[in-house]
Amino acid sequence: MYKLYYAPGLASLAPHFVLNEIGVPYELILVDRKKGAHQSADYLALNPNGRIPTLVDGDLTLFEAAAICLHLADRHPEAGLIAAPGSHERALTYQWLTFLTNTVQVDFWQYYRPEFYVPPEDEPAYRARMEAHLLRHLAVLDAALQGRNALAGEQPSIADFYLLLLGRWCRLLSKPTRSFPDLARHLDTLVERPAIQRSFAAESITAPFF
Ligand SMILES: N[C@@H](CCC(=O)N[C@@H](CS)C(=O)NCC(=O)O)C(=O)O
Structure with a gap:
């Protein structure tokens, strides 16, 4: 199951939209910036920039919201969230x-x-x-x-x-x-x-x- 590290209203909202549009199960994990969670060793191991979002897809860990959206759209072509390659x-x-x-x-x-x-x-x-x-x-x-x-x-x-x-x-x-x-x-x-x-x-x- 996908894991999306997010904080309300931040750049993670775009991949959050995409996950719900696709309709796959996923886990939403809050990165509590007020507690500095985005700079914790555990989070930096996932995303060395300390930025939100990060997606975990099995043994793939991905940062950059746009890259995450592209990856999700490619993994679920049936959702029609991106047209065919080369078009x-x-x-x-x-x-x-x-x-x-x-x-x-x-x-x-x-x-x-x-x-x-x-x-x-x-x-x-x-x-x-x-x-x-x-x-x-x-x-x-x-x-x-x-x-x-x-x-x-x-x-x-x-x-x-x-x-x-x-x-x-x-x-x-x-x-x-x-x-x-x-x-x-x-x-x-x-x-x-x-x-x-x-x-x-x-x-x-x-x-x-x-
Ligand atoms: N280019 C990155 C930028 C991500 C980014 O800047 N996220 C902000 C929230 S919108 C963040 O994590 N800020 C952490 C901070 O303010 O220290 C992406 O699109 O994923």
């Missing part, structure tokens, strides 16, 4: 997932934790710059979703579930996720899915979801 739809899933993780998530992290990057006096200006980047990314995603129900192909893929995580994180920006109409329409549809509602409930996340 245009799969290439677009790679494109959007990489954009979400390499660009949006990285900028969000810098917006959220500016203290890692600049001295205290520079933090407000740095955050403002990162927020401007994030708003531009949300506009790109909104335009990509115009008249569409998925980022790639016709059915939501792992990229869409990852988008829901990041859309949630961006809900408190000066121009929040909800103010991007096509993005909001798409995320509203995803939120209604039973697997997504089960994920939120298991992490005690209540509305508004983004």
Whole structure:
């Protein structure tokens, strides 16, 4: 049985969505950051970065939320969470997932934790710059979703579930996720899915979801 190491609302929420969409049994293991569990020797043995999430799949231990989503989608092709290798739809899933993780998530992290990057006096200006980047990314995603129900192909893929995580994180920006109409329409549809509602409930996340 899969084991997903998670903390409520963090990057682990994307693979949590994916596990519930697939409908396989799994064990959800809380990494209690308040107690420093993510820096414990036991957890660092699984994930030397001390970051959340980590997936254990038999003798495979995997970190990076996007890698976990890709692995789960590949292991369960019947769930239809990624198109066939070599197809245009799969290439677009790679494109959007990489954009979400390499660009949006990285900028969000810098917006959220500016203290890692600049001295205290520079933090407000740095955050403002990162927020401007994030708003531009949300506009790109909104335009990509115009008249569409998925980022790639016709059915939501792992990229869409990852988008829901990041859309949630961006809900408190000066121009929040909800103010991007096509993005909001798409995320509203995803939120209604039973697997997504089960994920939120298991992490005690209540509305508004983004
Ligand atoms: N690129 C990693 C980033 C994971 C990450 O940064 N996780 C955050 C929570 S969203 C974390 O573990 N933070 C630990 C900390 O704040 O020390 C992934 O997507 O898995």
